[in-house]
Amino acid sequence: MTGNLDRRDVTAKLLNDRDDLLVVAGLGAPCWDVAAAGDHDLNFGLWGAMGGAAMIGLGLALARPDRRVLVITGDGEQLMGLGSLSTIGSASPTNLAIAVLDNECYGETGMQPTATGLGTDLAAVAAACGFVATAQADRPEEVEATVALCRAAVGPVFAVFKISDDVPPQVVPPRQGPLLVSRFRSALGIQG
Amino acid sequence: MTVGPSAEPSWVAPTHQALRQSGIGIIGYVPDAGLSHLIVRLDEDPSVQTVRLTTEQEGVALATGAWLGGSRAALLMQSSGVGNCTNMLGLLNTCEIPAVMVVTMRGQAGESNPWQRPMGEAAGRSLDLMGVDVHSAASVDEVGALVTRACVDTFDEGGRAAAVLIEQRVIGVKLFMGDSGKSEGER
Numbered sequence: 453m454t455g456n457l458d459r460r461d462v463t464a465k466l467l468n469d470r471d472d473l474l475v476v477a478g479l480g481a482p483c484w485d486v487a488a489a490g491d492h493d494l495n496f497g498l499w500g501a502m503g504g505a506a507m508i509g510l511g512l513a514l515a516r517p518d519r520r521v522l523v524i525t526g527d528g529e530q531l532m533g534l535g536s537l538s539t540i541g542s543a544s545p546t547n548l549a550i551a552v553l554d555n556e557c558y559g560e561t562g563m564q565p566t567a568t569g570l571g572t573d574l575a576a577v578a579a580a581c582g583f584v585a586t587a588q589a590d591r592p593e594e595v596e597a598t599v600a601l602c603r604a605a606v607g608p609v610f611a612v613f614k615i616s617d618d619v620p621p622q623v624v625p626p627r628q629g630p631l632l633v634s635r636f637r638s639a640l641g642i643q644g
Numbered sequence: 645m646t647v648g649p650s651a652e653p654s655w656v657a658p659t660h661q662a663l664r665q666s667g668i669g670i671i672g673y674v675p676d677a678g679l680s681h682l683i684v685r686l687d688e689d690p691s692v693q694t695v696r697l698t699t700e701q702e703g704v705a706l707a708t709g710a711w712l713g714g715s716r717a718a719l720l721m722q723s724s725g726v727g728n729c730t731n732m733l734g735l736l737n738t739c740e741i742p743a744v745m746v747v748t749m750r751g752q753a754g755e756s757n758p759w760q761r762p763m764g765e766a767a768g769r770s771l772d773l774m775g776v777d778v779h780s781a782a783s784v785d786e787v788g789a790l791v792t793r794a795c796v797d798t799f800d801e802g803g804r805a806a807a808v809l810i811e812q813r814v815i816g817v818k819l820f821m822g823d824s825g826k827s828e829g830e831r
Contacts, residue, residue, distance in 0.1 A: 474712075476709070500734060500738065501708075501731075501732055501734065501735040502731075503701070503732075504701070504702075504704070504705030504732055504735060505705075506705075507703075507705035507709065508706070509709060510695070510705075510706055511670060511705065511706040511707060511708060511709020511710035511711075511713065511715075511717065512709035512712050512713045513709070514670055514695070514710065514713075514715070515711075515714055516713040519713075533705075535698035535699050535702065536698070536702050536705075539695065539697055539702055542696055543695050629739030629740065630740045633712060633740065637711075637712065637714065
């Protein structure tokens with residue numbers, strides 16, 4: 453049975469007053485959710501590279517230890533990069549948080565069930581891989597504290613939000629990779 | 645950390661130097677015996693951050709994040725790992741992310757493990773198909789210079805991601821119980 457949290461509400465809270473937060477969005481609905489919260493030069497929204505969102509977050513976190521990095525992705529995307537949780541636990545970046553919007557299904561391909569509804573507890577996997585802070589929000593009253601963990605706790609942080617399987621209207625960010633890269637780097641003051 | 649009794653091959657120091665001088669800050673790797681000496685050097689080098697990957701495709705995403713944050717990344721892997729990267733390499737291609745890969749080859753002349761041959765034979769062509777420039781080092785003397793060239797091309801000249809394949813004749817062959825033949829390059 454899927455959760456009942458609202459994905460757009462959770463995403464808006466994760467990105468509220470984002471200041472200089474660096475954001476990576478996994479492909480599919482989380483990418484639309486992040487766009488719906490407002491396009492931003494410091495968003496890198498994926499249209500492919502399934503399984504890579506968390507590792508893009510790690511590369512960013514290591515390159516910019518002075519900034520907070522938040523990866524917002526889906527359960528299917530994270531399951532494809534399950535090994536990256538081990539890699540991130542080993543590297544242990546204190547400035548990286550991963551938030552999984554978990555509806556227990558592959559929403560872009562016909563709502564087929566994922567492993568998170570069939571026994572895989574992603575937060576427990578992350579904890580077992582060495583993430584220093586992990587949490588799962590099942591009910592609305594748990595969202596605030598779990599968002600705070602993602603935004604401020606010493607990382608690596610891993611949080612699961614059990615969202616409903618509702619499909620809100622698509623809001624799409626730019627899809628040109630070089631544009632997304634160059635505006636992100638420019639916003640960080642990187643030359644060339 | 646121990647890497648066994650073998651002496652450091654002569655291509656290792658120039659390769660380390662080439663990566664340093666190219667300003668590489670982040671290096672992701674899945675170990676290969678042929679990379680063991682280079683890995684020890686890089687793990688001990690305070691100017692780079694090394695990341696131990698569970699699968700090579702993670703490194704492609706790592707390099708993308710590094711570039712977004714203003715760092716240059718290199719990846720080290722065995723030829724079998726190239727196959728693990730294929731779809732993720734589309735990320736470098738689509739987003740025009742520069743990166744350098746150093747690939748130690750298996751499955752070439754002298755290979756005694758037939759299971760290494762399919763990906764060894766396909767590694768260079770797979771990289772090429774995914775839009776990565778491929779340089780092949782057939783002698784110990786050219787590895788460092790090729791790594792430098794790959795770094796300049798991709799990071800300074802706005803070129804595509806680039807891979808340097810270090811051929812098995814440079815690395816040496818791995819021998820197994822019951823194999824006969826020379827033990828040069830064994831490990």
